[in-house]
Amino acid sequence: xxxxxxxxxxxxxxxxxxxKITRAMELIAASRIVRAQGRVQAAVPYSDxxxxxxxxxxxxxxxxxxxxxxxxxxxxxxxxxxxAADRGLCGGYNSSVIRAAEGSMREHGQLGRDYGxxxxxxxxxxxxxxxxxxxDGVFTGFTDQPHYEDARNIARAVEGPFLAGEYxxxxxxxxxxxxxxRQEVVVRPMMPLDLQILEGGDARPDARDDGSxxxxxxxxxxxxxxxxxxxxxxxxxRLYAALLNAAASEHAARQRAMKAATDNxxxxxxxxxxxxxxxxxxAITSEIMExxxxxxxxxQAKHPAExxxxxxxxxxxxxxx
Amino acid sequence: xxxxMNVMVVSPEQVLFEGEGEMVVCRTTEGQIAFLxxxxxxxxxxxxxxxxxIQPDGEFTVAVHEGFVEVTGDRVVILSDVAELPDQxxxxxxxxxKQRAESELSSDPENEASKSAxxxxxxxxxxxxxxxx
Numbered sequence: 031x032x033x034x035x036x037x038x039x040x041x042x043x044x045x046x047x048x049x050k051i052t053r054a055m056e057l058i059a060a061s062r063i064v065r066a067q068g069r070v071q072a073a074v075p076y077s078d079x080x081x082x083x084x085x086x087x088x089x090x091x092x093x094x095x096x097x098x099x100x101x102x103x104x105x106x107x108x109x110x111x112x113x114a115a116d117r118g119l120c121g122g123y124n125s126s127v128i129r130a131a132e133g134s135m136r137e138h139g140q141l142g143r144d145y146g147x148x149x150x151x152x153x154x155x156x157x158x159x160x161x162x163x164x165x166d167g168v169f170t171g172f173t174d175q176p177h178y179e180d181a182r183n184i185a186r187a188v189e190g191p192f193l194a195g196e197y198x199x200x201x202x203x204x205x206x207x208x209x210x211x212r213q214e215v216v217v218r219p220m221m222p223l224d225l226q227i228l229e230g231g232d233a234r235p236d237a238r239d240d241g242s243x244x245x246x247x248x249x250x251x252x253x254x255x256x257x258x259x260x261x262x263x264x265x266x267x268r269l270y271a272a273l274l275n276a277a278a279s280e281h282a283a284r285q286r287a288m289k290a291a292t293d294n295x296x297x298x299x300x301x302x303x304x305x306x307x308x309x310x311x312x313a314i315t316s317e318i319m320e321x322x323x324x325x326x327x328x329x330q331a332k333h334p335a336e337x338x339x340x341x342x343x344x345x346x347x348x349x350x351x
Numbered sequence: 352x353x354x355x356m357n358v359m360v361v362s363p364e365q366v367l368f369e370g371e372g373e374m375v376v377c378r379t380t381e382g383q384i385a386f387l388x389x390x391x392x393x394x395x396x397x398x399x400x401x402x403x404x405i406q407p408d409g410e411f412t413v414a415v416h417e418g419f420v421e422v423t424g425d426r427v428v429i430l431s432d433v434a435e436l437p438d439q440x441x442x443x444x445x446x447x448x449k450q451r452a453e454s455e456l457s458s459d460p461e462n463e464a465s466k467s468a469x470x471x472x473x474x475x476x477x478x479x480x481x482x483x484x
Binding site: 079 | 394
């Protein structure tokens, strides 16, 4: 009986230390959500401003024939930029992004379109590698704290093949951070840039709603040249916003997952403690029984004459045997 | 007409400056340009250069490595994916980068990467020293 108690005690101790870890991860994730949210907010003025510039340029009539703005009539290959996390232990965060990516690839596949795959985050990489997908680009090591540099590297890796005509469409799959309690996986077209959805970016939907007619601008150099320089930057800014959203979502998902794990550990400890206490009680009871029985047997051995005065009990027979 | 304008300098990661300015001096890909309040609307690409915002009570300087400037009436917005404040610049690093770029250029004078590295290092030193000096 004592053996079972020891096993239970060890089990409880192990659950307790796991709980400490999950609790710590929960707290870390919670504090990082705040910081990540701050970074999302800090990127808003820039993305507002650049959206405004792109819109003003478009209003001036520039870029009607820019390859980055023109949808292609015949789409043969669709690149998917999948933004997942480097680390696990964040609930369904990675798997929902990956599922959305696979769904989108299947959809395009049914239309006879080939896929391209650019993965962000170690988890997405290992998933797709294990399943023998063709991976065109891998970016890892920064998903919980992306920098603008990272966004630029990814944007460049996609832009080259897009402009060269290898990709006809680039889709961005990431988790949008709506609030600490809600994140959603979204699939957004990234290239060609759609001026219609400029308004509905991740930054702020109502960048400029006062209906002001853009003034007639002077341009230096020409509008076309500015646009050529500006559009890649604009794509980078959108990707950066997506990475920041994904990072905030990752922390939120991890916090939720770790909170659930901590709560589970609590429940487990409660029930295990209950079982252990019962086991200990049983062990003590049977020990007492054995001692009483043993003492009785000894007494009988010393005074065999008194045997007739004692009522036989089951312990007598047990201990004597 | 107001004699100041609203100036904002933003990079993707933060707003570096937001406030009133009497004049903004910067360099576009075409050349040096200064904006005063009431400047005609303009959209320009910036080169690697120092941007100065002259304020009623001082001056704000920032190193901009390419970017865009948009002027609308009494508002100037400077957008740059790499913009550095003078106190963010590592002078030692800029110096060694400059030396490296110069030595690369002496062996290969046509190397574009070294040329722009040199321009960046020069700019960093100029901006950083403008404050300490």
